[in-house]
Amino acid sequence: MAPATSIKxxxxxxxxxxxxxxxxxxxxxxxxxxxxxxILCKVxxxxxxxxxxIGRQLGEEAxxxxxxxxxxxxxxxYEMQTNKPVTPLEETESDDDxxxxxxxxxxxxxxESNSCTWYTAPWLWVECYMYRRIxxxxxxxxxxxxxxxxxxxKEEGMLSSLSAMRQLGEWWSRRLENLDVNKDQLxxxxxxxxxxxxxxxCDLSISAGSKMAASGDPVQGLKKLKSNILLDQGKxxxxxxxSRGGKNxxxxxxxxxxxxxxxxxxxxADFLVSSKVxxxxxxxxxxxxxxVSDTTPTDLNWSLAKLVEDVELSRLGRRWTExxxxxxxxxxxxPFWTFPHDFSQMKETDVTLYNTLGxxxxxxxxxxxxxxxxxxxxxWETTVSFATALQVFRPAPILSLRTAKADVMVGLATGxxxxxxxxxxxxxxxxxxxxxxxxxxxx
Numbered sequence: 001m002a003p004a005t006s007i008k009x010x011x012x013x014x015x016x017x018x019x020x021x022x023x024x025x026x027x028x029x030x031x032x033x034x035x036x037x038x039i040l041c042k043v044x045x046x047x048x049x050x051x052x053x054i055g056r057q058l059g060e061e062a063x064x065x066x067x068x069x070x071x072x073x074x075x076x077x078y079e080m081q082t083n084k085p086v087t088p089l090e091e092t093e094s095d096d097d098x099x100x101x102x103x104x105x106x107x108x109x110x111x112e113s114n115s116c117t118w119y120t121a122p123w124l125w126v127e128c129y130m131y132r133r134i135x136x137x138x139x140x141x142x143x144x145x146x147x148x149x150x151x152x153x154k155e156e157g158m159l160s161s162l163s164a165m166r167q168l169g170e171w172w173s174r175r176l177e178n179l180d181v182n183k184d185q186l187x188x189x190x191x192x193x194x195x196x197x198x199x200x201x202c203d204l205s206i207s208a209g210s211k212m213a214a215s216g217d218p219v220q221g222l223k224k225l226k227s228n229i230l231l232d233q234g235k236x237x238x239x240x241x242x243s244r245g246g247k248n249x250x251x252x253x254x255x256x257x258x259x260x261x262x263x264x265x266x267x268x269a270d271f272l273v274s275s276k277v278x279x280x281x282x283x284x285x286x287x288x289x290x291x292v293s294d295t296t297p298t299d300l301n302w303s304l305a306k307l308v309e310d311v312e313l314s315r316l317g318r319r320w321t322e323x324x325x326x327x328x329x330x331x332x333x334x335p336f337w338t339f340p341h342d343f344s345q346m347k348e349t350d351v352t353l354y355n356t357l358g359x360x361x362x363x364x365x366x367x368x369x370x371x372x373x374x375x376x377x378x379x380w381e382t383t384v385s386f387a388t389a390l391q392v393f394r395p396a397p398i399l400s401l402r403t404a405k406a407d408v409m410v411g412l413a414t415g416x417x418x419x420x421x422x423x424x425x426x427x428x429x430x431x432x433x434x435x436x437x438x439x440x441x442x443x
Contacts, residue, residue, distance in 0.1 A: 006416070019408060334350075
């Protein structure tokens with residue numbers, strides 16, 4: 001894989017074209033060829049190994065229904081590996097998003113002259129489609145509609161990261177005790193932005209579902225990672241928030257992974273309300289299992305309960321539970337986050353959500369998938385501005401905290417991409433480099 005350049009983006013892809021597995025020198029190709037089939041294989045193996053436990057928990061009909069789920073997932077894996085055409089989702093009365101997905105497929109066929117196969121279609125779309133097909137297979141069995149095929153991996157990921165969470169929790173608890181709302185809080189803001197940025201490294205989809213856990217002291221580790229932040233606009237975001245007066249402010253966080261990353265996000269959200277920077281934080285999460293480790297309502301509730309149970313983290317767990325109970329924090333599982341669309345299409349597809357985001361004083365987008373959707377997953381030259389790459393998606397000031405796990409990047413200085421390539425040829429996809437990127441509303 002050849003990293004993108006300042007002028008041409010990825011050399012083998014037309015400039016500003018959609019990334020796709022048809023281009024074998026891009027990360028899309030090994031994703032569709034290897035990573036996605038491995039994820040499906042692990043889901044199938046998990047269902048087979050856990051069939052008796054699932055039967056005890058959800059009943060014999062659920063256990064019997066697993067056979068059809070495994071058949072559907074095996075069929076999906078075959079379609080992917082043999083480059084079959086992408087097919088419509090099956091119509092049911094209980095899934096409101098199916099017409100959205102199938103209409104999108106029709107549009108893609110028109111755009112691609114009816115050539116919509118796994119290796120020729122846009123990568124962003126077909127990778128999302130795989131997860132929606134997993135949901136379709138599971139949801140087809142009524143007794144399994146509450147079952148998350150990735151739950152055990154997510155829970156193991158959080159429990160194996162408890163040591164790092166306790167160290168971060170201890171640091172944040174000390175900061176809370178000494179918090180003075182009359183003093184400048186820029187230092188804590190910057191620290192938590194960086195903690196949240198690197199918390200995004202714990203992504204189970206990039207590891208094809210293999211175990212990933214945070215370790216060490218997250219705050220102490222920031223110094224070593226500082227030089228791996230390709231663009232840091234945290235101070236600009238802080239100035240933007242300060243300029244808005246500090247009263248009745250709302251910050252939205254469009255969240256990514258559960259586990260350790262979720263914990264870092266909750267620390268940042270606590271800072272926002274405790275420091276009086278914002279009055280409310282709205283957390284936007286997935287409405288169904290997505291990209292292995294993305295946060296769902298069940299994940300959020302389970303995580304809070306585990307924090308309350310943990311001796312060292314119980315105080316924060318209770319504090320954060322109260323934030324939700326009081327309405328200072330809220331969580332919303334917006335359907336749009338599991339649609340196939342990039343965010344430039346939100347205004348047409350879900351104008352209510354677009355307008356709701358427009359009521360926020362800042363929208364923070366976490367992670368690689370959200371970044372790809374923000375910039376359209378196009379082959380941008382790396383020097384194009386973040387604001388330009390957002391295209392028509394400008395509901396509010398936007399902050400992206402993203403470690404790079406896909407070969408798309410914008411907002412860099414001329415020659416910067418080439419310089420990083422000399423240090424690390426895999427910098428665009430290995431999760432070791434990140435950006436704190438900001439776009440204010442047009443003046």
